Amino acid sequence: MATDLKPLRIGIIGYGFMGRAHSNAYRKVNQFFELGHRPVLQACSARSEDKIKAFADNWGYESYETDWRKLIERDDIDVIDIATPNNTHCEIATAAAEAGKMVLCEKPLAMNVDEGEKMLSAIEKAGVANMVWFNYRRVPAIALAKQLVDEGRIGKSFHYRATYNQDWTISADVPQGGAALWRLDVAAAGSGVTGDLLAHSIDSAEWLNGPIKRVTAKAETFVKERKHAETGEVQPVGIDDACMFLAEFANGSLGTFESTRYARGRKNFNTLELNGESGSIYFNLEDPQYLDFFEYADPATGKKTEDHLTGWRKIHVTNFEHPYMDKWWVPGCTIGYEHTFINALADFIKGLDSGTPVQPDFASALRTQKVCDAVLESAKSEQWVEIA
Numbered sequence: 001m002a003t004d005l006k007p008l009r010i011g012i013i014g015y016g017f018m019g020r021a022h023s024n025a026y027r028k029v030n031q032f033f034e035l036g037h038r039p040v041l042q043a044c045s046a047r048s049e050d051k052i053k054a055f056a057d058n059w060g061y062e063s064y065e066t067d068w069r070k071l072i073e074r075d076d077i078d079v080i081d082i083a084t085p086n087n088t089h090c091e092i093a094t095a096a097a098e099a100g101k102m103v104l105c106e107k108p109l110a111m112n113v114d115e116g117e118k119m120l121s122a123i124e125k126a127g128v129a130n131m132v133w134f135n136y137r138r139v140p141a142i143a144l145a146k147q148l149v150d151e152g153r154i155g156k157s158f159h160y161r162a163t164y165n166q167d168w169t170i171s172a173d174v175p176q177g178g179a180a181l182w183r184l185d186v187a188a189a190g191s192g193v194t195g196d197l198l199a200h201s202i203d204s205a206e207w208l209n210g211p212i213k214r215v216t217a218k219a220e221t222f223v224k225e226r227k228h229a230e231t232g233e234v235q236p237v238g239i240d241d242a243c244m245f246l247a248e249f250a251n252g253s254l255g256t257f258e259s260t261r262y263a264r265g266r267k268n269f270n271t272l273e274l275n276g277e278s279g280s281i282y283f284n285l286e287d288p289q290y291l292d293f294f295e296y297a298d299p300a301t302g303k304k305t306e307d308h309l310t311g312w313r314k315i316h317v318t319n320f321e322h323p324y325m326d327k328w329w330v331p332g333c334t335i336g337y338e339h340t341f342i343n344a345l346a347d348f349i350k351g352l353d354s355g356t357p358v359q360p361d362f363a364s365a366l367r368t369q370k371v372c373d374a375v376l377e378s379a380k381s382e383q384w385v386e387i388a
C-alpha cells in the first residue's frame with residue numbers, strides 16, 4: 001500500500017450490523033484498490049459506553065464518544081458515517097453537513113421525503129461529498145447488468161420484475177424495538193419492508209431501468225401487536241410486513257415489485273428481471289455470483305440469435321473483465337456480501353480522488369424515498385400515486 005495517501009478520518013455512528021459492514025470496508029479498501037485516500041478509523045460513537053468501547057477495540061478505532069454531537073464537533077474527523085436506525089439519519093446528517101463533514105448514510109435515506117429534502121438541502125448548502133450505502137449496486141453481477149443495459153443489449157424495455165423476500169418476523173413472539181429489532185418499530189424505522197427492502201429494489205430498478213412515474217400498492221401487517229423489546233409493553237405494530245406494488249416507468253415499461261418478511265424459507269431473496277426487445281437479464285442475491293442473460297439480438301450487428309442454440313446464458317461473474325473483479329481474486333473465485341461495501345467505499349474514494357461525485361448520492365436516494373413514500377401513500381389511499 002502506498003504511504004503517501006491522503007488520510008480520510010472516519011467518525012462512525014452505530015455499532016450494529018451496518019457499523020460492522022462499513023468498518024470492515026474501511027479496513028480493507030486500500031489493500032485491494034489503488035486510491036488516493038486512506039480511511040483512518042478515527043472514532044466511533046454510540047450511547048452505550050460498554051458496547052462502543054468493545055466495538056472500538058474490536059475494529060481498531062482510535063477513540064470513541066458516547067454522544068454523536070461530540071463526534072461532529074471534533075476537528076480531527078473528515079467523514080461522518082451514519083450506521084444508526086432511520087429515525088436518527090436526518091438530525092445527524094444535517095448537523096454533520098453544517099459542520100462541513102462529508103456524509104455517508106445507511107439506507108433508506110430518511111423516515112420520509114420531508115426529512116430527505118432537509119438532508120439534501122443541508123448537503124447541497126455545505127457542498128460536502130456524500131453517498132448513501134445502497135450496496136447492491138456494487139454486486140458485480142448487478143453492475144454487469146447495468147453495463148449490458150448501457151451497451152444496448154436489452155433494448156426497448158417492457159417489463160421490470162423485483163422481489164425482496166425474507167422470513168425472519170413470522171413468529172408473533174418476535175418483539176419490536178430495541179437495538180436488534182428496531183426495524184420492526186415504526187417509530188425507529190418509519191416503515192417496514194417498504195423502507196428496508198423495497199428501497200433496495202427501487203434503487204436498483206431506477207438505476208437499471210430509469211425513473212418510476214407512478215405506482216399503485218397494497219401493504220399488509222400480519223401480526224398486529226408485538227411486545228416492545230425495551231418496555232415489555234404490548235403495542236400495535238405500525239410497520240408494513242408485506243408490500244406489493246405495480247409501477248409505470250418513464251420509458252413506458254411496466255414494473256411489479258413484491259416484498260415480504262413472511263416468505264418462509266426466503267432469507268435475503270432479492271431478485272430482479274428486466275425484459276427488453278433485444279434481451280433479458282435476471283439476478284438473484286441468493287445466488288449472487290451469477291447473472292442470467294438472454295440475448296435475442298446483438299446490438300452491434302443487429303443479428304438475431306433465435307435458432308436451435310438459443311437459450312439463457314448463466315454468466316459466472318468472476319472474470320477480470322467483470323465489474324470490480326480485477327481487484328479481487330482469480331477467475332472462478334467468488335466474492336461475497338461484505339465486498340459490496342468495500343466496492344462502494346472504493347467508488348466513493350475514487351470520486352474524491354477524481355472530483356467526480358459518486359452515485360447514489362443524497363439526491364438519488366431522495367428519489368428512492370419519493371417512490372417509497374408514494375408506495376405507502378397508495379397502499380393507504382388505494383389509488384395510483386404520481387412520483388413528483
Ligand code: SOE
Pocket residue numbers: 166183196197268
Ligand atoms: C433486513 O433484514 C436487512 O438487514 C436490510 O436492512 C439490509 O439493508 C439488507 O441488505 C439485508 O436485510
